[in-house]
Amino acid sequence: MSVQALRAGALATAVTAPSSALAEWGVNLPEGVTSISNTIYDIHMWVFWICVVIGVGVFLAILWSVLAYRHSKGAKPAHFHENTTVEIIWTVIPFLILIMMAIPATGTLVDMYDTSDAEMEIKVTGYQWRWQYEYMDEDISFFSSPDTPRDAEKNLMEKTGDYKYSVDNPLVLPVDTKIRFLITSNDVIHSWWVPEFGWKQDAIPGFINKNWAKIEEPGTYYGLCAELCGQGHSDMPIEVKAVPKDEYREWVAEQTGEDG
Amino acid sequence: MSAVADAHAADHHDHGPAKGIGRWLFTTNHKDIGTMYLVFSFAMFIAGGAMAMIIRAELFQPGLQMVEPAFFNQMTTMHGLVMIFGAVMPAFVGLANWMIPLMVGAPDMALPRMNNWSFWLLVTGSLILMSTLFMDGGAPNFGWTAYAPLSTTYGPDSTTFFIFSVHILGISSIMGAINVIATIINMRAPGMTLMKMPMFVWTWLITAFLLIAVLPVLAGAVTMLLMDIHFGTAFFDAAGGGDPVLYQHIFWFFGHPEVYILILPAFGIISQIIPTFSRKPLFGYTSMVYATAAIAILSFLVWSHHMFTVGLPLPGELFFMYATMIIAVPTGVKIFNWITTMFRGSISFETPMLFAIGFVVLFTVGGLSGVMLAIAPADFQYHDTYFVVAHFHYVLIPGAIYGIFASVYYWLPKWSGRMYSEALGKAHFWLSFIGLNIAFFPMHFLGLAGMPRRYADYPIQFANFNQVSTIGAFLFGASQLLLVFIVYRAVKSGPKADAKPWEGAEGLEWTVPSPAPYHTFEQPPRVD
Numbered sequence: 092m093s094v095q096a097l098r099a100g101a102l103a104t105a106v107t108a109p110s111s112a113l114a115e116w117g118v119n120l121p122e123g124v125t126s127i128s129n130t131i132y133d134i135h136m137w138v139f140w141i142c143v144v145i146g147v148g149v150f151l152a153i154l155w156s157v158l159a160y161r162h163s164k165g166a167k168p169a170h171f172h173e174n175t176t177v178e179i180i181w182t183v184i185p186f187l188i189l190i191m192m193a194i195p196a197t198g199t200l201v202d203m204y205d206t207s208d209a210e211m212e213i214k215v216t217g218y219q220w221r222w223q224y225e226y227m228d229e230d231i232s233f234f235s236s237p238d239t240p241r242d243a244e245k246n247l248m249e250k251t252g253d254y255k256y257s258v259d260n261p262l263v264l265p266v267d268t269k270i271r272f273l274i275t276s277n278d279v280i281h282s283w284w285v286p287e288f289g290w291k292q293d294a295i296p297g298f299i300n301k302n303w304a305k306i307e308e309p310g311t312y313y314g315l316c317a318e319l320c321g322q323g324h325s326d327m328p329i330e331v332k333a334v335p336k337d338e339y340r341e342w343v344a345e346q347t348g349e350d351g
Numbered sequence: 352m353s354a355v356a357d358a359h360a361a362d363h364h365d366h367g368p369a370k371g372i373g374r375w376l377f378t379t380n381h382k383d384i385g386t387m388y389l390v391f392s393f394a395m396f397i398a399g400g401a402m403a404m405i406i407r408a409e410l411f412q413p414g415l416q417m418v419e420p421a422f423f424n425q426m427t428t429m430h431g432l433v434m435i436f437g438a439v440m441p442a443f444v445g446l447a448n449w450m451i452p453l454m455v456g457a458p459d460m461a462l463p464r465m466n467n468w469s470f471w472l473l474v475t476g477s478l479i480l481m482s483t484l485f486m487d488g489g490a491p492n493f494g495w496t497a498y499a500p501l502s503t504t505y506g507p508d509s510t511t512f513f514i515f516s517v518h519i520l521g522i523s524s525i526m527g528a529i530n531v532i533a534t535i536i537n538m539r540a541p542g543m544t545l546m547k548m549p550m551f552v553w554t555w556l557i558t559a560f561l562l563i564a565v566l567p568v569l570a571g572a573v574t575m576l577l578m579d580i581h582f583g584t585a586f587f588d589a590a591g592g593g594d595p596v597l598y599q600h601i602f603w604f605f606g607h608p609e610v611y612i613l614i615l616p617a618f619g620i621i622s623q624i625i626p627t628f629s630r631k632p633l634f635g636y637t638s639m640v641y642a643t644a645a646i647a648i649l650s651f652l653v654w655s656h657h658m659f660t661v662g663l664p665l666p667g668e669l670f671f672m673y674a675t676m677i678i679a680v681p682t683g684v685k686i687f688n689w690i691t692t693m694f695r696g697s698i699s700f701e702t703p704m705l706f707a708i709g710f711v712v713l714f715t716v717g718g719l720s721g722v723m724l725a726i727a728p729a730d731f732q733y734h735d736t737y738f739v740v741a742h743f744h745y746v747l748i749p750g751a752i753y754g755i756f757a758s759v760y761y762w763l764p765k766w767s768g769r770m771y772s773e774a775l776g777k778a779h780f781w782l783s784f785i786g787l788n789i790a791f792f793p794m795h796f797l798g799l800a801g802m803p804r805r806y807a808d809y810p811i812q813f814a815n816f817n818q819v820s821t822i823g824a825f826l827f828g829a830s831q832l833l834l835v836f837i838v839y840r841a842v843k844s845g846p847k848a849d850a851k852p853w854e855g856a857e858g859l860e861w862t863v864p865s866p867a868p869y870h871t872f873e874q875p876p877r878v879d
Contacts, residue, residue, distance in 0.1 A: 115815050117800035120732055135729045142719040149686060149715050156693040157700075157708065162630065168855075169695040172632040181687045182680055189676045192726060197669060199728040204665045219505075244808060246414045254413060255810040279501040280595060282660060282735060286801045290731035293661045295596060296500065297589020300662035313810075317660075317735040317803040319494045321505060322421040325806040 121286050124308045124333070128289025130199050138192050145188075203290065206301045209271030213262070217274075217281030217294035217316070220323030224262050227273070231346045235260045237326045256313040261330035265339035266306045274300045279321060285314035285329055293318055306333040368869055376471075379463035381448045382867065384470050386766070388445025389759075391470075393835075395437030395477060396752075400828050402430040407790075407824040410817045413809055423807035424492035429484065431495030432513075435613065436520045437477045439751045443616040444469075444527045446758055447555050449766065451531060453860035453867060454549045456540025456876045461533035462526075469526035476519035483509035483516075494805060496606070499587035499598040503579040510580060514573045521566040528559035528566075535559075540859065542878035546640070549858055550633065553640050554619030557647045561608045561615070564651075569605040572598060596661050603654035611650045613747060615643060617754025618685060621707050623858070624757055625689050628704035629696030630855035635688040642681035642688075649678050659730045668727050675725040682718055686711060701853070702776030706757035709784050710749050717745030720795065735805075738798025744791045756783075756834070763838065764852040768866030769845030775837045782830035789823025 122132045160166040212227035221236040235258045242248040251257075264270060274283050276294040284291030288304040291314075306312075314329035334342065368374045368383065378384060405426050409417045418426070448466065452459055460466050483490040488507035491497065502510055535556050539548070548556075575598070578584040585591025587598045626633045633639065655663060655671040663671070689711050698704070720742040724733055733739060756779075764770055793816035798804075802813045809817070851861040859878070863871045 115812055116796075117812065118796040120799045121801070131728050131732060134726060135723070135732070138723050138726055138729065142722060146715060146719050149690065150712065152690045153693070153708065153712060156690060156696070157698055160629075160693065160696050160698050162697045162699040166697040168629065168631040168697040170631065171695075172634050172636070172692075174635075177687075177691070178635055178638045178684065182684060185680050185683045186677075189679060189722075192722070193673060193676060196672065196726045196728055200665065200668060200672070203728060203731070204668075244415050246416065250413060250811055252811065255808060279505055280498055284803070286732060291660050291734060292731075295589075295661065297595070298662065315801070315803050315806075315810075319424070319498070319501065319805045321501060322419070322424060322492070322807075324424070325420065325803075325808045 123287045123289045124306050124310065124312065125288050125304045126307070127199070127203055127304070128287060130195075130202070131289045134192075134195050134199055137195065141188060141192065203302070206271050206303045208269060209303060210268045211265075212271045212273060213264070214273040214275070215283050215294065217276040217278070217283070217320070217327070219278050219321050220316075220327040222262075222281075222283070222327060222329060223277075224260075226343075229343050229347060231343065233260050235262060235330070237328055239326075239328075253313075255325065256315075256328045256330065258328055258330045261311070261332045263332045263334060263339065263342050264306060265336045266309050266333050267336065269303060269305045271301060271303045274302065280318050281316050281320045281327065282318035283314070283329065284317040285312050285331055287312040287314075291317045306331075309333050309335055377467065379459070379467050380869065381452050381460045381463065381466065382766075382869065384460075384466050385445045385447075385449030387470055388441050388448060388473070391474060391477075392438050392440075392442035392445060395433055395441070397831070398481070399430050399433035399438055400831060402426045402433065403824065404828050406430065407821040409807060410809070411821040412818070413811050413814050415808055418807070420807035421489065421492060424494075424805065425484070425490040427805050428491045428494050429480075432480060432491070433477075434747075435495065435609070436517070437480070439613050439747070439755070440524060441473055442755045443555075443558070443613075443751075444473075444524070446551075446616065446620070446755070446762075447527070447531050450758075450762065450860060451534055451552055451555060452538070453765075453863065453871060454552050454858055455535060455538060455543060456859045456872050456878065457534055457538035458870065458872050460530050461538055462530045465526050466530055469523045469530070472519050472523035472526070476516045476523060479512055479519065480516040483512050486512070496599075496602060497573070497576065498602075499576060499579065499595050503576055503587060506580070511577065514577045517573045518570055521570050524562050525566050528562035531555055531559040532563075540872070540875040540878050546637070547878060549619075550622035550636070550639060551616065551619035554615045554622075554643055557643050558612050558615045561612050561647055561650070565605040565608040565612075568601060569609075572601040572605065575601070596658070599658050599661060600654070603657045604651070606657065607654045608647070608650040610743075610746075611646055614750045614754075615647065617710070617751050618643060620754045620758045620761075621689060621710050624703045624707040624761055625692050625711075627761075627853050627856045628701060628707070629693045629698050631692060631696035632857075633688070634691040634694075635684075638684055639688055642684045645681040646678060649674065649681070653678065656725060656727075656730070659727050660734045672725060672727040676722065679718065679722050679725075686715055686718070697855075699854075701760070702771070702773060702780055703757045703761035705777060705780040706753045706760065709780065710753045710757065713745055713749030713753070713784075713787070717742055717749065720745065733798065735803055736798035737794040737802045737804055740804050741791050741794035741798060744787075744794070748787055748791070753783075756780075759834075759838070761853075762860070763841060764848030765860055765863075765865050765867055767842045767845070768848055768864075769841045770848045770852065771837050771841035771845055775833065775840075779830060779833045779837060782833065783827060786823050786825075786827030786830055790820050790827050791823070793817075793820045793823075 214225040216223040221234050223234050225232040238257055238259045239255050243250050274292045274294045276296045281294040282291045292300045292302045312331045316327040486509040491513045493502040575586040585593040587593045587595050653675045656675040797813055797816050848865040850864050
């Protein structure tokens with residue numbers, strides 16, 4: 092399959108798919124659609140720019156040294172080899188910079204761990220190789236399995252924009268609702284990750300991990316399993332359909348009606 | 352010095368190497384054993400590199416072109432194991448064998464017979480590990496970290512052989528470490544106090560203590576896997592009252608110091624080479640020693656930063672975040688000291704120096720992405736993505752591998768008595784440098800954009816950077832074959848090297864002739 096065909100496939104889905112799935116030259120984290128993911132993005136950029144400044148400083152110092160003190164240009168070596176003052180300075184200043192990073196990081200972490208006052212709960216269970224979603228407050232439970240055609244993997248047919256992302260039953264969630272996720276596994280360790288929500292959380296057999304999201308924008312958000320779980324590791328995608336609250340109520344009624 | 356050696360040689364007539372294969376099988380000579388370690392580790396480097404090429408070839412395009420995911424997972428696992436236990440660690444032991452006696456003025460390692468045994472155990476353990484590739488059910492496929500229960504209940508039959516090979520490689524490394532410590536503590540030349548030791552000796556001393564501290568922990572972890580698999584225990588099986596996360600805690604209590612085992616000797620090498628080619632003493636020797644020790648001690652306190660997403664309690668998460676961030680301080684001190692050593696020096700750019708400067712530049716990139724990864728809330732995004740793959744390849748290749756390359760070029764004249772081709776050495780450096788950056792820099796982007804690691808196939812949004820990365824990886828891989836040619840040509844027909852081929856070099860190893868005679872320092876030199 093040619094690269095052009097792949098690109099064409101990606102472009103074809105431009106109207107329906109979220110922007111992140113199209114960023115073929117994407118270089119950065121998504122800002123995400125929850126307040127936590129926005130904060131994480133801000134910390135990421137804050138730390139990133141500090142690192143860039145430090146890195147540029149270090150590289151300029153190296154560049155200056157190798158350009159200005161070349162043996163081939165007849166540079167005579169100095170003989171200094173110790174200076175306690177500068178050693179103290181370059182121990183203390185990095186320490187202060189680290190504190191500037193640690194303060195916002197601590198606050199965000201505390202918020203991420205606050206799973207209290209959730210308005211609804213979803214239990215996510217990892218299986219080799221699919222996810223099970225249980226709506227703890229409703230009588231809804233289903234498996235979400237990958238449905239990328241084998242022929243596309245084998246390069247026998249065109250790959251579409253949702254290649255390796257599409258599932259048979261997406262997880263449907265309401266927006267503007269604090270949702271607590273209870274994450275566990277039935278076999279090996281998996282990890283449930285939707286980048287637009289800002290976190291991944293390991294799904295561990297015998298243990299229930301908690302995390303939460305309050306989605307602010309309706310849309311379709313994709314994710315992938317992020318912990319090696321066997322040969323189908325790259326075959327257990329996540330698709331979340333975030334819908335307005337009333338639409339969500341309709342969907343729930345439809346599901347429970349069918350079941351009952 | 353040579354006069355002393357000659358006079359001594361007159362008393363004995365059996366001091367040359369034995370003839371034939373027996374020389375290599377039964378040798379207790381630190382130089383022969385060092386050479387064997389270096390050659391063996393390079394063979395493993397090529398084997399592990401070939402696995403990396405299979406991984407990158409499969410990832411050149413989305414879809415499954417070359418291999419099935421089951422085999423792909425065996426390749427990622429074996430690539431990691433072979434590179435860590437077969438290539439980098441043995442290469443450093445080889446350098447320790449060759450150089451520590453020469454640098455401290457000792458006639459040999461303190462425990463020469465054990466030295467022979469630890470090498471042949473390395474070969475045995477490595478062959479057992481490689482043999483798993485040919486077993487029914489295939490090689491280990493659960494990642495080099497071997498997380499339970501993927502490696503226990505769900506592991507292939509070859510897991511048992513993997514466990515035994517780790518035991519044997521661990522015993523080999525512990526014996527090597529004991530030998531290094533015994534040599535450094537007991538066999539330094541008169542006058543060489545601890546704070547006069549070359550940095551390479553210092554960093555290896557600290558590394559050896561790390562090895563002795565953590566390899567038994569790894570042995571314990573894999574033995575518990577063994578018992579879960581065969582003896583019905585449930586250390587890591589929640590259904591039997593065990594805890595899969597316990598395995599990760601034990602593994603990373605080994606695993607994080609292990610990361611420093613892979614880098615500290617390279618720090619030492621760089622601290623030898625930069626002063627030589629800057630013609631200026633190492634800046635801040637004392638603070639370098641303390642910084643190395645601080646990094647080693649801190650390495651025992653940060654293991655859970657590999658596990659930020661397993662559901663640690665909040666206080667644990669905060670502790671491991673702060674502790675990890677603090678490691679940036681002594682690491683920064685080392686970087687600043689190296690740069691200040693170059694500052695106002697008289698720098699020339701022979702191949703060892705190019706690799707050393709490449710080390711400082713690229714290790715800084717890896718160190719800074721390490722700081723980003725230490726930020727726990729952001730790590731909930733970074734964790735287990737290609738951002739992590741980019742990070743650890745930026746510390747391990749420019750760190751460990753460049754350190755080893757630099758030392759091969761630096762000490763090859765001493766080992767072989769011949770000079771390598773400077774033009775070819777420089778070509779090797781530039782091809783490696785360009786290839787490495789094309790291969791691994793785009794992985795930062797892939798990870799941030801959302802590509803998890805250990806994926807045999809991926810959504811098409813990741814296609815472009817994966818393609819770029821594969822091209823760089825093949826360039827990097829192919830340019831390593833150049834090193835084989837350079838070393839072969841130098842040893843066969845390179846121009847003769849002086850006892851001290853580098854104008855600015857300091858240290859006892861340059862006081863003996865090149866090539867270093869089979870026996871050196873039979874009478875200890877005096878150090879003032």
